[in-house]
Amino acid sequence: MANLPILQYEDKILETVEQNPVVVIIGETGSGKSTQLSQILHRRGYTKSGVVGITQPRRVAAVSVARRVAHELGVRLGEEVGYAIRFEDRTSERTQIKYLTDGVLLRESLSNPDLNQYSVIILDEAHERSLNTDILLGLMKRLVKMRASNLKVLITSATLDGDKVSKFFSDCPILTIPGKLYPVEILYSEERPSSYLESSLKTALDIHIREPEGDVLIFMTGQDDIEKLVSKLEDKVRSLEEGSCMDAVILPLHGSLPPEMQVRVFSPPLPDCRRFIVATNIAETSLTVDGVVYVIDSGYVKQRQYNPSTGMYSLDVVPISKVQANQRAGRAGRTRPGKCYRLYPSRVYHDEFLDVTVPEIQRSSLAGSVLYLKSLDLPDIDILKFDFLDPPSSESLQDALKQLYLVDAIDGNGSVTSVGQTMAELPLEPSLSRTLLEANKYGCIAQALTVAAMLSAETTLLSGPSKTVEKKRKLAPPDLPDGSGLGDHIQLLQIYEHWYQTDYDIGWCKDNDLKVRGMMFVRDVRKQLSQIMQKLAKGPLDVLANRERQHRDYRSLRKALCVGYGNQLGERMIHHNGYRTLGFKPQVVQVHPSSMLKPDEEGKFPDYLVYHELIATSRPYMRNVCAVDMKWVMPIMNKVKTLDINKLSGGIDHIQKNSEEHVPDISKKEVAVTGLPGDRESRIQAARERFLARKATK
């Protein structure tokens, strides 16, 4: 700790913080900013007038950094130094230094918009530009004006981002703290390879044959490519002449790998054995692998993005940003000088890569965030004039307003309703919080809580589609409930209720290919939601699972879902099983083939359904659907007719001007890369054309 570069800057930091309400800190990797900034401010007495709060984008980071600081200060974790993450608050009245996830700080400012308990707020890793960090940046700008005398804000960022953040905060000072990285030699390819999988393979083998010992970290875009590269690399390494090279182990590393496989990369390296770690961007920030000396960077990343003009998500392979490229390269210089092989020319890095990753706020549906900001009810804040570092497009904001209007969260003038105010208290997307409130009226709150919790963890539930599991599954298909033919929401409900009846048996999860950690998470979420609902209802609610006497057709629950998903309805076409989405921008979509929805005797799906999300892969699909009745749909359709976007947004001219200035509109930008599996838009377009052609011939 004594050698951390940041400590030489202690006086400079304190002097700057004293003279300025906001300071941007460029803290390079290994500078010690996350652990030391809080302690420096503590030593100067900033913890006497309030808590020093430090946000982290990830839970594990909040916990591990808090633990280290507590250790360095010689205090017990949870006393003077503590942390707060979802489901876990380890702070006390004595806490002076508090690490928390940015989501938790946002929740805190819902009940205390001035964040009075804090004397200092440090937004760490702001360059990662998570949705929550971006909203916090906007809130901080307002807060430092209001609490100019007693609040200091520090924002840590990356070199390429510092000027922009400083400008956002009235040209506040920027301090650069050098890191403790070893030099990393950057080697560029002469041109972009036609296949970055083959190119990675070749580069990895070259390193293995020519370079001295040291582990190799290879950045790929997804599980598929990782599995392919791992098996090819294994073949090639095995075919090398014995004794010509040292031994090698090849390890995949990605998010859907079971935890016990993930930790393999942390076990101590074997002597005279080179490790190849083939990873997604999980190894960019979330996981740090020791011993890496060589990095191979494909220059691509898989990103989920939302298109507000269609209401559809897609998962695209896109070029990384300069910040990401530098972050990847830095992974080679943690223990000694390293090398980074970039599988693209330097021209591409300089001319084509964006400086900073497109912020999440420009790639997500904003319904939840807009409701959150509106519900803060800050007199001087109008969401459409809200000062974002990178404002979302007006299209995206209008999309959010329309969605909120349809689920009764805002009225025709764009003001939050009492329903909307209550919805904002729940840590859920608007469709699910609205479902909970409606279910409470119909006496099926326990079921709705289960569905909401299951959907909060949906992607983490079923074990990954790895080929071995698929094979196993054919031999012994899991014995899971089928949703009674009514769709996926009902199936998720039945799965949880079944698990509840086994008394949360872990063995049952494993037997049925359910991820144990995912199901545990569902249990936690459900408990949290139950507590919040009890508080909101100002009285006891029977929230225990399996307690409600229900019709076999789950009518009450499906009716509640129909109201909650008032912005996500589909109407079946007359002659086939395609659907047209209802609402403002009708899309032609299909039920996802993985759905549990059952057609009737004539092979027809129900006339109406709600969907959890639209996802464009090879075609536009509705994922997670539930059958609903036409008579529940009609009131919502009538509401669509009453919508007036100009009234909703209270005049939108200013944001349109605003967004044209700074916003690279991700929905229209050419993000897809030729020849890569990311060219979604054109594939969707092609699918649409095929569909129309087929329709025309009928």
Add this chain to the structure above:
DNA sequence: GAGCACTGC
């Protein structure tokens, strides 16, 4: 008849 980057309240 298809497929899942990573977080987080």
